Amino acid sequence: MKVVLATHNPHKVAEFQQIVAQTRPDLEIVGYDGPEPVEDGVTFEENALLKARAASAHTGLPALADDSGICVDVLGGSPGVFSAYWAGQQKDAAANLALLLDQLRDIADEHRAAQFISTIALVTPGGTEHVVVGRWPGRLAHSPAGVGGFGYDPIFIPDAQPDGAVRTVAEFTADEKQAQSHRARAFADLIPLLASL
Template identity: 45%
Template sequence: MTRLLLASRNAKKLGELRRIVEAEGLAGIEVLGLADVDEFEEAPETAPDFEGNALAKARDAVAATGLPSVADDSGITVDALNGMPGVLSARWSGRHGDDEANLDLVLAQLSDTPDDRMGAAFVSTVALAHPDGTETVVRGEWRGHLVRERRGTNGFGYDPIFVPEGGTRTSAELSPSEKDAVSHRGRALRLLVPHLRALAG
């Protein structure tokens, strides 16, 4: 059994990766989270792009644990905000991981924006780093538009105000399996599957 570390404390991201590994029949891989390994110092996310942050997290994890490590950096890019919050999505309001404050700030910044200019995309960049130094980086995007009222309780972050292209429900109104099939992270993780299959032997 190959152990693969997801360098995240986010239980929902961990669940997503485990579901995709299972759905793809990768029986030879056991997915661990940061709670399953000894604590190590994690460098702050200072790269100007998703790719740089994901790679830095994966490299830190593999250096500290010796395990092949996956890390993701994801966020939302809002057309009317010139692609922001982007890499600052989790701390847009100034406090890391305060979903409500982040939502309030984005909606306030878009208060004068017409409904037909509320385009946005979720972006997920996933990096896989191996102990031998080889690295793979993949990127998934999920286009849609923002709505002004929160809807739904599934998901986290900006999910309650994001309606995917062609849909009527927010990301937070989709079931986990529906979301995995179409989401930015689901798309990125599926691009990683051939590399995970090689890892599983």
Template identity: 50%
Template sequence: MKLLVASNNPKKLKELQTILDKAEVTDVELVSLKDVEPYPEPVEDGLSFEENALLKAREGAVRTGLATISDDSGLAVEAMNGCPGIFSARWAGGHGDDEANNQLLLAQLADVRDEARKAAFVSVCALVSPDGQAVVSEGRWEGFLLREPRGENGFGYDPLFLPAEEYRGSLDEGRSSAQLSAEEKNALSHRGRALAGLVDPIRVLSQGMPGQPYTGQ
């Protein structure tokens, strides 16, 4: 079975392939957007990670006739009632301006005490079959927000994120997400956890066993 990963990011395909390999799901061929006939990307006008992930996956399934996976992710800060959330990539106004996003977030949290700087990276992955059945899976990576960037790896809010696994009771200790190796980050990541929740639905779908995999919309 061909499975479209609605992304041009090869790292996302590799991450899912690794997860499927570990689960011994061998009858699935992953393809990316560059492997299918081009189509206009849908406007991400959903009001939640789930809505945006679903609309992208549904668009891919309709346009290509292939089962499609898509994800939407961002940073949720407890003291900001879950913001920046779905607006994470454009929090400072311009899409993908990591430095501006980080600086704005730091300014907004300047007076928040260390123990209240809890945050989580959140990812919701959606799987939509050609007949429109859908299932979603959420992954969370809990941690804290630092007071200044730390590390050169990763992207986005990685330099500000201290994973719970690295927290030693103080924001002055432990490695940020941007100081972890790619292997370490993949093993902990929110998207990896969300993708892992879709392994069984993918397995059932690839084996042509209707009626078993879906509990979502």
């Protein structure tokens, strides 16, 4: 079965392909090269549905769309839906990360709780819609570490790591990340819905 992933972000396409390969190898996740809708929703769910509806209408395929970000407790859940644009409309990942670290510069470890949230929408050409949410709790490091992943991965330290390890997601292997991430958690709830297509 072919499902289009409503993103022009090659990192997200690769991440979804890795997750799907581990859980549903019969699914083929293909990238989307159609027009992107304006993401004017104020929640992850609204933006995920906007993107999935547009991709399904454009391709005639079932479409998945992920809207995700990092939510920092001490910032009232921000950057949240603005994670990709935190430092401006240019969507500069390095600038976003640097700005967030600067904003938390004097915040002690016990107040650096955060979570990655992934909201995935599934929209079929017939108009059926489903939304699932995955959460990955943790805290933010004081400086980047690791070379893997993308976005805020170099400063996010997930809770409950094996053997009491303290690593950022950028220090995880790809397999470790795909087994635990917010997207993997959301996708696990999506599998029964995909099976009904």
